[in-house]
Amino acid sequence: MASIHIDNLHKVYAGGVQAVTGISLDVQDGEMIVLVGPSGCGKSTLLRMVAGLETISSGTLKIGDRVVNNLEPADRDIAMVFQNYALYPHMTVYNNLAYGLKNRKMPKAEIDRRVQEAATMLEIAPFLDRKPRNLSGGQRQRVAMGRALVREPAAFLFDEPLSNLDAKLRVQMRVEIKQLQRRLRTTSLYVTHDQLEALTLADRLVVLNGGMIEQVGTPMEVYNKPASLFVAGFIGSPAMNMISADYLREKGAVFPKSLPEGTDLIGIRPDELTLVPPTGDQLAVSGKLMLLEPAGAESHLYIHLEGSDQPVVMRVSGVPDMQDGQTVQMHAKVDALHPFSKATGRRTG
Amino acid sequence: MVENNRWGNFFAHLVLIIGVALVVFPVYVAVIASTHPSGTFLRGVMPLLPGPNALENYRTVIFEGRSRAGTPPIGGMLWNSFIMAMAITIGKLSISIISAFAIVYFRFPFRIFFFWVIFLTLMLPVEVRIVPTFQVVANLGMLNSFAGLSIPLIASATATFLFRQFFMTVPEELMEAARVDGAGPMKFFKDILLPLSITNIAALFVIMFIYGWNQYLWPLLITTDPEYYTIVMGIQRMVTGGDSEPLWHLVMATVTLAALPPILVILFMQRLFVKGLTETEK
Amino acid sequence: MQTKRSTFSNKWLPYALLAPQVIITLIFFVWPASQALIQSVYRQGDAFGIRPPTFVGFRNFMLLFEDALYLNSLKVTLIFSVGTTLLSMSVALLFAVMVNRMIRSRDSYTTFLVWPYAIAPAIAGVLWWFIFNPNIGILPYVLQGVGYNWNHRSSSNDAMILIIIAAAWKQISYNFLFFLAGLQSIPHSLIEAAAIDGASRMKRFWTIVFPLLSPITFFLMVVNIVYAMFDTFGVIHATTEGGPAQATNILVYKVFRDGFVNLNIGSSAAQSVILMGIVIVLTVVQFRYIERRVNY
Numbered sequence: 001m002a003s004i005h006i007d008n009l010h011k012v013y014a015g016g017v018q019a020v021t022g023i024s025l026d027v028q029d030g031e032m033i034v035l036v037g038p039s040g041c042g043k044s045t046l047l048r049m050v051a052g053l054e055t056i057s058s059g060t061l062k063i064g065d066r067v068v069n070n071l072e073p074a075d076r077d078i079a080m081v082f083q084n085y086a087l088y089p090h091m092t093v094y095n096n097l098a099y100g101l102k103n104r105k106m107p108k109a110e111i112d113r114r115v116q117e118a119a120t121m122l123e124i125a126p127f128l129d130r131k132p133r134n135l136s137g138g139q140r141q142r143v144a145m146g147r148a149l150v151r152e153p154a155a156f157l158f159d160e161p162l163s164n165l166d167a168k169l170r171v172q173m174r175v176e177i178k179q180l181q182r183r184l185r186t187t188s189l190y191v192t193h194d195q196l197e198a199l200t201l202a203d204r205l206v207v208l209n210g211g212m213i214e215q216v217g218t219p220m221e222v223y224n225k226p227a228s229l230f231v232a233g234f235i236g237s238p239a240m241n242m243i244s245a246d247y248l249r250e251k252g253a254v255f256p257k258s259l260p261e262g263t264d265l266i267g268i269r270p271d272e273l274t275l276v277p278p279t280g281d282q283l284a285v286s287g288k289l290m291l292l293e294p295a296g297a298e299s300h301l302y303i304h305l306e307g308s309d310q311p312v313v314m315r316v317s318g319v320p321d322m323q324d325g326q327t328v329q330m331h332a333k334v335d336a337l338h339p340f341s342k343a344t345g346r347r348t349g
Numbered sequence: 350m351v352e353n354n355r356w357g358n359f360f361a362h363l364v365l366i367i368g369v370a371l372v373v374f375p376v377y378v379a380v381i382a383s384t385h386p387s388g389t390f391l392r393g394v395m396p397l398l399p400g401p402n403a404l405e406n407y408r409t410v411i412f413e414g415r416s417r418a419g420t421p422p423i424g425g426m427l428w429n430s431f432i433m434a435m436a437i438t439i440g441k442l443s444i445s446i447i448s449a450f451a452i453v454y455f456r457f458p459f460r461i462f463f464f465w466v467i468f469l470t471l472m473l474p475v476e477v478r479i480v481p482t483f484q485v486v487a488n489l490g491m492l493n494s495f496a497g498l499s500i501p502l503i504a505s506a507t508a509t510f511l512f513r514q515f516f517m518t519v520p521e522e523l524m525e526a527a528r529v530d531g532a533g534p535m536k537f538f539k540d541i542l543l544p545l546s547i548t549n550i551a552a553l554f555v556i557m558f559i560y561g562w563n564q565y566l567w568p569l570l571i572t573t574d575p576e577y578y579t580i581v582m583g584i585q586r587m588v589t590g591g592d593s594e595p596l597w598h599l600v601m602a603t604v605t606l607a608a609l610p611p612i613l614v615i616l617f618m619q620r621l622f623v624k625g626l627t628e629t630e631k
Numbered sequence: 632m633q634t635k636r637s638t639f640s641n642k643w644l645p646y647a648l649l650a651p652q653v654i655i656t657l658i659f660f661v662w663p664a665s666q667a668l669i670q671s672v673y674r675q676g677d678a679f680g681i682r683p684p685t686f687v688g689f690r691n692f693m694l695l696f697e698d699a700l701y702l703n704s705l706k707v708t709l710i711f712s713v714g715t716t717l718l719s720m721s722v723a724l725l726f727a728v729m730v731n732r733m734i735r736s737r738d739s740y741t742t743f744l745v746w747p748y749a750i751a752p753a754i755a756g757v758l759w760w761f762i763f764n765p766n767i768g769i770l771p772y773v774l775q776g777v778g779y780n781w782n783h784r785s786s787s788n789d790a791m792i793l794i795i796i797a798a799a800w801k802q803i804s805y806n807f808l809f810f811l812a813g814l815q816s817i818p819h820s821l822i823e824a825a826a827i828d829g830a831s832r833m834k835r836f837w838t839i840v841f842p843l844l845s846p847i848t849f850f851l852m853v854v855n856i857v858y859a860m861f862d863t864f865g866v867i868h869a870t871t872e873g874g875p876a877q878a879t880n881i882l883v884y885k886v887f888r889d890g891f892v893n894l895n896i897g898s899s900a901a902q903s904v905i906l907m908g909i910v911i912v913l914t915v916v917q918f919r920y921i922e923r924r925v926n927y
Contacts, residue, residue, distance in 0.1 A: 053525050053637045074531035086522030090544040099540070100530030147526075357832070361729040362736075368726050369743040372803065375758040376750075378769070382761070394772045395761070444651040451648035456638045463649050470660045473910060474861045478903050480890035481663035481670065489658075501659040504652055521635050534639040563751035565865040566887070581751045585869040588757055597761065604754055611749035619742060626748075626805065627812040 002064035002077070002154035002187055003029045004050065009059035011045050011211075019045040021211040022059070027155075030185040032178075036198035037208035038234070044159060046208070047191045051157050052076050063154055074103070079148035080157040084164060085140045087132040093119075093143050094128040097150050111150075118149040121180075138169045145180070156181075158190040162197065174200060195235045199223065207231050225338075229345045232267050232338060238300060240267045240338065241312040243285075247305070253283035260339050260349030267338035270300070270315040273330045281334040287312065289328050294319045303328055376608065383407070383602035390597040406602045423603055426580040430562055431610070433498045433579055437561035438554055440503030446546065449512035450538055454524065470506040475567055483570050493574040502567060508553055515549050516542070552625030555618045559611045580607040664907065670900035691901035700877060701885070701902070708881040711795060712859035719799035720851055723806030724844075728836070730807075731814040741811070748804035752797075753865030759797035760870040763789075783871065787878030790871050794879050797870070798863045806851050813847040814840070853917045861910065882906060 004027040011020035020042040027033050035043040048054040050061060052073035061069050068076045079100075087096050094115060101111045119125040122142040132140055141161065148156055161177075162170045178201055181188055192198055198205045199219040207214040207222065207230070215227040226232035232240045245264050277284070287303040290311070301314040306327070314330060322328070339348045378395065385400030411424045451457075452464055475482060482501065491497030519542070527537045568579045578586075584603055588595045615622050671691055673684040695701045730740045747755070762768050763783055771781035783789040817840060825835045841848075864883050867873060873880035873888065880888075886906065890899030 048637070051525075051529065053528065073525070073529045078529070080526070080529045082522040082526060084520055084522055086520060086526035088523065088526075088541055090541075099527075099532075103531035103536065147530075358732065361732050365726065365729050365733075365740050368722070368729075369740065372744060372747060372800070375755075375762060375800065376747075378762055379758055390767055393767065395764070395767045395769050397769070444655070447648040448652040451645040454635060454639055455641065455645035457642075457645045460645070463653060466656055466661065467652055469664075470656050473660055473664055473907060478660075478663045478667050478907065479887055480896060480899050480903065481666035482659060483891075484666065485659060485663050500655065504655040504660060509652065521637070524635060525637060528637075528639075534641055534644060537639075559749050563749075563753075565751060565753045565868070569868075570891070581753055581865070584757055585753055585865075588760075588869060594766070597767075600757065601761070604757060608750050608754055611751075612746045615746050615749045616742065619745065622745070622748075623741075623808055623812075627808050 003027055003031075004155060004187060004189070005060070005062040006046075006050070007060040007062075009046065009049060009061065010057045011042070011049060011054060012057045019211055020049070023208075023211075023213055025206060025213070025216065027187055027189065029187055032181050032188040032190060032201060032203045034190045034192060034198040034202035034205040035208060036192055036195060036205055036234075037214075039193060041208040042211040043191045043193075043208045045211075047157055047159055047189055050155075050189060051078060051080050074100075077154040078157055079151040079153040079155075080159065081144045081148050081161040083160040085132075085144040085161075087140060087143055087147075089132055092129050092131060093124060093135070093146075096132065096143055097128075097146050100147065100151055114150040114152070115146075118146045121149065122146050137165050138173065141165060141169075141173055145177070149180075149184075153186070155187040155189065158188065160192055161190075162192070163194070170197075177201065195237065199235065207234060209234075225347070226267070227347050229265070229267075229340050229342075232340070232347075236269060238270045238313045238315065240269050241273070242267055242340070243305070243310065243312065245339075247308055247310075248283060248285065251285055251306070253285065262341040262344070263339040263348045264342050265340040267340060268312075268332050268336065269338075270313045272336040273312070273314045273332050275314075275316060275320065275328070275330070277331045278333050282331050283334060283337075284329060284331050286327055286329050289322055289324055289326050291324060292320070292322055301328065303330070376605075379601045379604050379608075382597055383599075383605050385598050387596055387598050390594070395597075402598065406598050407606070410599050410602045410606070421575040421578060421583075423580055423583060423606060425576070426578050426583045427606060427610075429495075429498075429577055430579040430581065430607075432495055433564065433568070434558050434561035434610075436495060436499035437502050437564070438557040440499060441505040441508050441557050442550060442553060444503060445505050445508035446512050446543075446550070447538075449509050449516055450542065452509075453513055453516040454534065454537075467504070467509050468506050470504045475502070479566070479570065486571055492571050493577050495577070497571045498564075498568055498577065498579070499561075502561070502564065505557075508557065511553065512546070512549070515546065519545060548621070548624070551618070552621045555614055555622045556625045558614055562611050583607075667900045667903040667907070670896055671904045673897060675896045687897075691897045692905075695898065695901055695905070700880075703877055704880050704882055704885045707791075707877070707879060708860060710791065711798070711863075711879070711881055712856050714791070714795040715798045715802065715859040715863070716852060716855040718795060719802040719855060720806050720848070722799070723803045724810050726803070726807050727810035727814055728840075730811060741808075744807050745804045747801050750801055751865060752801060752863050753869040755797045755801040756794070756866035756868075756870040759793060759800065763793050783875075785875055787875060790875055790878050794863070794866050794871060798859060798866050802855060802858055806855065809847055809851055810844065813844045817843050850917070853913055857910070857913050857917075861906075 004025075006023060006025040006027075009020055009023045010018075012018050023042075023046060025033070035046060037043050045054055049056050050063075052068070052071060056069050060067060063076055063078065073080075088099065091099065097115045097118060098111050101114065115128070116125070119128055122145060124139060124142045124146060127135060127139060127143075132143065135143065144161065158177075162173055165173060174197060190201060202219050204216060204218055205222055206216050209230050215222055215231045217225075222231060222235055226235060226240070229242070232242075242265050245259060245266050248266060285305060287305040289301060289303055291302040293300040293302065298315055298317050299319050301316065301320075301322075303312050303314060304310065305312060312330075314328075340346065341348050378397070381396055381399055382390075383406055384403035385396055386402045389396055389400060410422070412422050448467060452460060486492060486497050486501060491500070523541060524537060527541055532540060563581055564579065565581050565585075568577070569582045569585070572578055572582070580603070584600065584607060587600050587603060672686060672688055674687045674690070675684055726740075726744055730737055730744070733740065750758075763770050763781065765771050765782045765784065768781075774781045781789055783793045821839055821843075822835060825839045830838060860881070861883055863881070864887065867879055867881060867884045868887075871879040873884050882902065883906065886899050886902045889895045889902065
């Protein structure tokens with residue numbers, strides 16, 4: 001068990017590509033941090049620097065009280081779960097789990113105890129004699145986790161571990177990882193590009209973009225108060241609607257309080273737009289319904305704002321009785337609005 | 350499926366059967382000839398049916414040889430060929446796999462330079478630089494030795510190249526997982542990479558063994574002592590060594606014995622051989 | 632050139648791993664090749680050391696291209712390589728197309744067609760030399776029946792045909808396996824689409840299958856030419872020995888004769904240098920092909 005201190009970390013590849021630019025982050029002991037962002041945002045590079053698989057160009061990395069910048073991965077007391085599992089195809093499940101322990105010259109009895117324990121915990125005990133190719137995707141995933149588990153490391157590093165699974169299995173494994181982490185309380189860094197995975201798994205999540213941190217916070221903080229246009233667009237699905245403040249004023253929307261200084265964009269989440277007027281301070285806009293997309297328990301309404309053709313998305317429960325092309329009146333509570341500055345890309349209040 | 354019609358299939362089988370017959374014919378003739386007494390070849394046409402002398406002919410070539418035609422018993426030559434082929438094969442495989450490992454899994458100064466030095470060997474078959482290579486081997490005192498027969502032939506750009514290609518397809522994460530698991534480079538090589546390469550090694554083994562066994566010009570140049578003659582070059586001495594018409598029944602017995610080991614290797618390891626040739630040699 | 636995205640960091644280990652290969656390459660490949668380059672621009676000294684080797688620039692090369700024997704050897708090599716390549720590849724393609732139609736018997740036919748690969752060129756030469764033997768050979772006997780008097784000891788044409796057949800026969804297996812692999816990698820849906828478009832079987836072959844095989848055909852062409860030029864030394868040496876009257880004296884054989892029998896080191900070295908040039912060109916062509924495949 002240990003905390004991880006990341007202080008002003010930089011990664012510059014040979015050839016000058018800047019992958020990570022001055023990231024600082026403190027991971028508390030026992031905390032699960034999810035690094036999320038689009039591909040190329042530097043999240044994997046950051047994780048691999050922590051693992052020791054990429055060299056650190058500058059900055060300091062501490063695991064526990066040790067500076068580990070120049071230690072081999074094996075000496076950092078971390079374990080990693082890879083995207084494609086990276087199981088050794090020619091070894092049995094048992095040997096896959098035991099390999100790292102054998103390399104550390106652990107006594108046979110202790111290896112056996114740990115392997116059996118992890119296998120029981122992950123329900124892979126019946127497969128210990130099989131080769132990875134004879135396992136299903138979900139079972140391989142468990143073996144990969146088991147390999148990390150038996151090490152009893154100071155920290156787990158997860159590199160998009162669920163992205164090779166089908167949708168149903170992904171949800172199931174997500175829940176299991178969460179439960180396991182809760183139980184073991186091992187410090188974890190988890191990389192994903194899936195915002196839903198990030199929201200559900202994280203104690204705190206870190207949104208990365210272009211090699212820099214956009215926002216750090218609990219899932220609800222990040223969802224309810226996105227710090228930038230980028231975060232607002234990335235977290236939440238369908239993405240937040242962005243409407244210019246001038247347009248809203250023009251259409252007669254009355255902002256009861258004056259907007260924070262510099263605000264020229266208003267973000268409204270699709271589910272914060274309603275067909276019936278809510279109580280309290282609110283604003284209303286209308287538009288033309290382009291497409292109604294029923295999705296089971298809810299429907300998505302694709303609407304072009306009146307007089308601007310700007311598309312907005314609404315999420316309503318059930319399937320409303322509407323025709324394509326008809327005019328739709330939309331309402332939103334004023335306290336549900338997210339004010340942003342187009343110029344800085346940041347939230348204004 | 351676009352159906353085959355019956356006449357088309359009949360025709361295809363016909364073409365193939367005739368084709369197979371033509372392909373097999375030369376070896377069939379050789380085997381038949383090796384079973385006849387010498388008198389059969391003095392006049393008329395070569396026989397197409399087996400004769401009575403198989404045992405005697407094979408006994409003669411294996412144990413006695415034909416001193417008049419300048420050939421020792423071929424038992425020794427077969428052994429020499431085997432040693433040479435195995436030395437070349439194992440040598441090539443070992444030095445190629447470790448150099449490919451170095452080139453793929455390390456980054457170091459002059460890496461590309463070394464790659465090209467090795468690649469040069471692909472460009473320069475022995476045949477095109479015979480005289481200077483012979484001089485080098487002679488100066489090193491390696492004439493008439495197994496070292497001389499094998500070592501100059503074990504540098505292999507092909508095998509290095511193929512192992513490199515294969516290593517590039519091994520998932521990155523496997524090596525990273527091994528590093529996290531505490532395996533250093535040589536441990537990773539021994540525990541992970543080598544077991545994964547087994548099929549490729551076996552496939553290359555087939556091809557390299559045939560290459561080694563069939564060496565001709567090289568042993569011809571550097572062996573003057575019959576002690577070190579190999580079977581393939583020995584045949585030439587039997588054919589052109591005498592002053593009269595070759596002793597065909599003995600030549601063909603030798604040919605059969607010389608061709609047998611590599612043919613057996615191919616037949617028993619056909620799948621590996623096909624894989625080695627068509628998948629890795631591209 | 633790529634490596635893995637993360638690599639082991641070890642200062643001396645990669646050099647140690649490369650050392651055996653590089654040392655052998657330097658001693659037995661690079662050094663002799665540079666010797667050949669040097670010798671090719673010198674006239675050799677005499678055996679008693681009285682007259683030292685003298686630098687003669689490109690004279691050895693110029694002499695070669697004025698030498699009727701060398702020009703003849705070039706011509707012979709060209710005919711031999713093209714003949715061997717064409718014969719071997721067309722027969723192999725025919726076999727591959729036929730075998731590819733088969734379902735149950737595919738493996739059995741393949742087994743019968745692959746093993747000549749195992750036969751050394753010298754042995755292939757001896758086998759066909761025996762079959763074509765003017766006194767007792769079966770083929771001259773058959774040819775006599777149709778009024779042709781076969782004798783590869785006196786007829787240049789007969790000798791050339793003999794070595795082409797012997798060299799091509801051995802190479803059929805190789806070409807067959809590559810063509811078969813190529814045919815099997817053509818998606819069946821393409822053939823079916825062409826059939827739906829109304830193309831006959833022959834038309835399907837020439838308009839769909841053959842064009843799709845063209846990368847393999849090209850690759851095999853280079854490989855076969857390299858084979859015919861450099862790997863067939865044994866075929867010649869064990870049978871015709873370049874004769875009759877220089878009719879089968881291909882370049883590789885001539886280098887050997889001039890260097891080892893006639894002891895004309897300068898000329899032999901110059902010939903080696905020319906051959907190296909040819910090999911390098913062919914290899915670069917082939918290498919570009921390999922790289923292209925890898926990139927796909």
